Amino acid sequence: xxxxxxxxxxxxxxxxxxxxxxxxxxxxxxxxxxxxxxxxxxxxxxxxxxxxxxxxxxxxxxxxxxxxxxxxxxxxxxxxxxxxxxxxxxxxxxxxxxxxxxxxxxxxxxxxxxxxxxxxxxxxxxxxxxxxxxxxxxxxxxxxxxxxxxxxxxxxxxxxxxxxxxxxxxxxxxx
Amino acid sequence: xxxxxxxxxxxxxxxxxxxxxxxxxxxxxxxxxxxxxxxxxxxxxxxxxxxxxxxxxxxxxxxxxxxxxxxxxxxxxxxxxxxxxxxxxxxxxxxxxxxxxxxxxxxxxxxxxxxxxxxxxxxxxxxxxxxxxxxxxxxxxxxxxxxxxxxxxxxxxxxxxxxxxxxxxxxxxxxxxxxxxxxxxxxxxxxxxxxxxxxxxxxxxxxxxxxxxxxxxxxxxxxxxxxxxxxxxxxxxxxxxxxxxxxxxxxxxxxxxxxxxxxxxxxxxxxxxxxxxxxxxxxxxxxxxxxxxxxxxxxxxxxxxxxxxxxxxxxxxxxxxxxxxxxxxxxxxxxxxxxxxxxxxxxxxxxxxxxxxxxxxxxxxxxx
Numbered sequence: 001x002x003x004x005x006x007x008x009x010x011x012x013x014x015x016x017x018x019x020x021x022x023x024x025x026x027x028x029x030x031x032x033x034x035x036x037x038x039x040x041x042x043x044x045x046x047x048x049x050x051x052x053x054x055x056x057x058x059x060x061x062x063x064x065x066x067x068x069x070x071x072x073x074x075x076x077x078x079x080x081x082x083x084x085x086x087x088x089x090x091x092x093x094x095x096x097x098x099x100x101x102x103x104x105x106x107x108x109x110x111x112x113x114x115x116x117x118x119x120x121x122x123x124x125x126x127x128x129x130x131x132x133x134x135x136x137x138x139x140x141x142x143x144x145x146x147x148x149x150x151x152x153x154x155x156x157x158x159x160x161x162x163x164x165x166x167x168x169x170x171x172x173x174x175x
Numbered sequence: 176x177x178x179x180x181x182x183x184x185x186x187x188x189x190x191x192x193x194x195x196x197x198x199x200x201x202x203x204x205x206x207x208x209x210x211x212x213x214x215x216x217x218x219x220x221x222x223x224x225x226x227x228x229x230x231x232x233x234x235x236x237x238x239x240x241x242x243x244x245x246x247x248x249x250x251x252x253x254x255x256x257x258x259x260x261x262x263x264x265x266x267x268x269x270x271x272x273x274x275x276x277x278x279x280x281x282x283x284x285x286x287x288x289x290x291x292x293x294x295x296x297x298x299x300x301x302x303x304x305x306x307x308x309x310x311x312x313x314x315x316x317x318x319x320x321x322x323x324x325x326x327x328x329x330x331x332x333x334x335x336x337x338x339x340x341x342x343x344x345x346x347x348x349x350x351x352x353x354x355x356x357x358x359x360x361x362x363x364x365x366x367x368x369x370x371x372x373x374x375x376x377x378x379x380x381x382x383x384x385x386x387x388x389x390x391x392x393x394x395x396x397x398x399x400x401x402x403x404x405x406x407x408x409x410x411x412x413x414x415x416x417x418x419x420x421x422x423x424x425x426x427x428x429x430x431x432x433x434x435x436x437x438x439x440x441x442x443x444x445x446x447x448x449x450x451x452x453x454x455x456x457x458x459x460x461x462x463x464x465x466x467x468x469x470x471x472x473x474x475x476x477x478x479x480x481x482x483x484x485x486x487x488x489x490x491x492x493x494x495x496x497x498x499x500x501x502x503x504x505x506x507x508x509x510x511x512x513x514x515x516x517x518x519x520x521x522x523x524x525x526x527x528x529x530x531x532x533x534x535x536x537x538x539x540x541x542x543x
Contacts, residue, residue, distance in 0.1 A: 031212040031213065032511075033223065037507065110521070111486070119307070119495070130521040134521035138522070152206060156198055159197075160198060163195075163197070164194055
């Protein structure tokens with residue numbers, strides 16, 4: 001097995017802190033959009049502050065990526081896979097950043113309070129507008145499915161590196 | 176033909192097919208769990224979409240309208256807090272003073288053009304705009320208890336009342352079977368039937384039906400149900416409405432508001448330890464402590480087509496700090512179903528026809 005330089009500690013911390021948050025967010029989101037059970041209120045009250053937390057962490061993560069660049073991919077990686085890796089990471093970062101903003105924006109357009117905790121609320125960032133809300137609400141769903149699909153590909157690719165290619169890429173993040 | 180990466184992997188790595196299979200299995204499991212959370216793998220689970228479909232079965236499609244309480248008018252006014260409820264709740268709305276209110280009066284049912292009738296359940300929805308961006312929204316009805324105590328009960332009642340595709344009428348046998356399975360509904364309907372039906376919206380008492388919890392400054396919590404009790408004199412509904420107009424209840428309300436602002440006292444009923452908070456079909460015993468939290472004044476009406484209530488979802492779980500949901504499962508259910516209804520009508524906004532109570536009708540003081 002080739003040994004690769006690991007991700008810097010700050011990057012590891014951010015990745016492994018955000019990974020469960022984002023996966024939880026996707027499951028909570030798809031669950032609450034279906035639920036009429038007593039859990040609905042709890043799920044919503046987790047979803048909103050968790051989304052905002054992911055947004056804040058994502059901004060920190062983007063700054064961190066410039067300070068602490070990720071290790072290079074191995075030279076043995078075919079160019080198609082190299083491209084797929086780059087593209088899927090850009091997509092992941094874009095979705096991590098945009099999803100919370102679309103969520104906050106759609107709540108604003110509907111004038112649902114964006115409750116963080118107790119009396120703490122975020123101000124609306126868009127005008128009160130039903131049509132704008134409808135558009136953002138649908139976008140939130142579409143982007144959520146796209147993020148889930150991208151997460152699955154990311155996870156599968158990580159396992160592919162770790163179990164099949166065994167090129168050390170998996171270990172840069174997972175060891 | 177296998178993909179290139181598969182062949183490449185196979186050459187260098189003899190255990191690869193098994194490991195690829197394992198990766199595939201992990202992906203399928205994660206995707207399956209996601210699908211399970213989304214309700215796609217459980218055809219019998221009651222979801223928001225199925226609830227919306229049931230409303231459509233009963234009422235047909237009315238693009239752009241609320242799925243329930245579809246016929247309504249917008250109103251605005253204010254709430255003068257007496258300061259008396261601050262002993263129970265730290266919510267800023269109860270501090271002595273005035274906050275703006277955007278409200279909506281409506282008739283229960285998903286038909287936006289139904290003819291006003293005395294026995295149809297009337298509702299008052301209020302949105303209190305607190306300083307600092309907090310809000311309190313509540314939807315109240317002129318019935319003493321709610322006919323069902325769970326989302327499932329509500330859904331089954333809808334299904335039982337939905338018209339048979341063959342006859343176009345609801346099947347009494349299905350409603351009978353529903354009643355047999357829901358003794359709590361039979362009891363609740365008896366209480367609802369006994370209520371005093373007043374002459375209109377302005378002299379109706381509207382009840383929260385669900386229980387909530389008030390949290391005071393020290394963190395102590397008490398169960399509360401609230402009511403808007405009319406200040407104007409109450410008159411019994413005559414068997415025959417005063418006019419034959421389709422919108423007579425709304426027209427009367429608009430005319431009364433033009434004549435004089437209409438007022439309700441916001442009365443908090445404080446429950447005791449054994450009073451049911453998780454079952455909206457059960458009344459609380461008489462004689463519970465009541466607190467007059469202040470007065471709601473409504474001085475303007477407007478059609479939904481131009482009013483400030485139209486783009487508002489009167490979600491009962493939009494609460495300020497100091498008011499919390501109780502353990503009543505209907506609160507989550509209402510919040511979830513209202514959200515679905517709100518999204519659907521927002522998507523249909525561009526195809527919505529004018530509301531039953533038009534801007535011209537309101538302009539004419541309800542005398543069209």
